[in-house]
Amino acid sequence: GAVVSQHPSRVICKSGTSVKIECRSLDFQATTMFWYRQFPKKSLMLMATSNEGSKATYEQGVEKDKFLINHASLTLSTLTVTSAHPEDSSFYICSARPVDTSGETQYFGPGTRLLVL
């Protein structure tokens, strides 16, 4: 149980284009999903908290107009990197918090490697 998928697993795009990453909870519902990015040999950096049916909450320093988050259902959240630049190249990981949990337990997706040329 508690499986989270991400699609695509890897994407290469040209500078200036937009990339959409999907995060799905496969066997549970999640009112809250989180988006992280991770640079090589660094820890996870929380970008934003995605709540179903409401606007995402972005962490300080994360541009909401550049990283668009939509949480349209209890099993799907999407992150769109708009006008991507090479410095956006990173490992993007989502996590999902099951609706029937009382704490902060999160299950992670397998991640998406983004390379912007």
Added chain:
Amino acid sequence: QKEVEQNSGPLSVPEGAIASLNCTYSDRGSQSFFWYRQYSGKSPELIMSIYSNGDKEDGRFTAQLNKASQYVSLLIRDSQPSDSATYLCAVGGMDSSYKLIFGSGTRLLVRP
């Protein structure tokens, strides 16, 4: 600034030994504590959660929490080469956002 501190390592132990991983946190209001394992190139995998002072055991893993000292640890008994990974400590419960604050991780290397 809420912080979670871990020694980056690498911590090197021989196969069969006990590996001890430590973590300290700055926010006294923290209520929940998690250990995740992350293999190179992969996403984190939840190993254990702990909410109360004391020890919590699950198979070869034991999590220890001391809220007075703001300290949480993970013991891995009978370490195996397959345990070689980066172990991330995460702390939550500071507010109603359900966010976790992650440490930078400790790299564990189990020598055959």
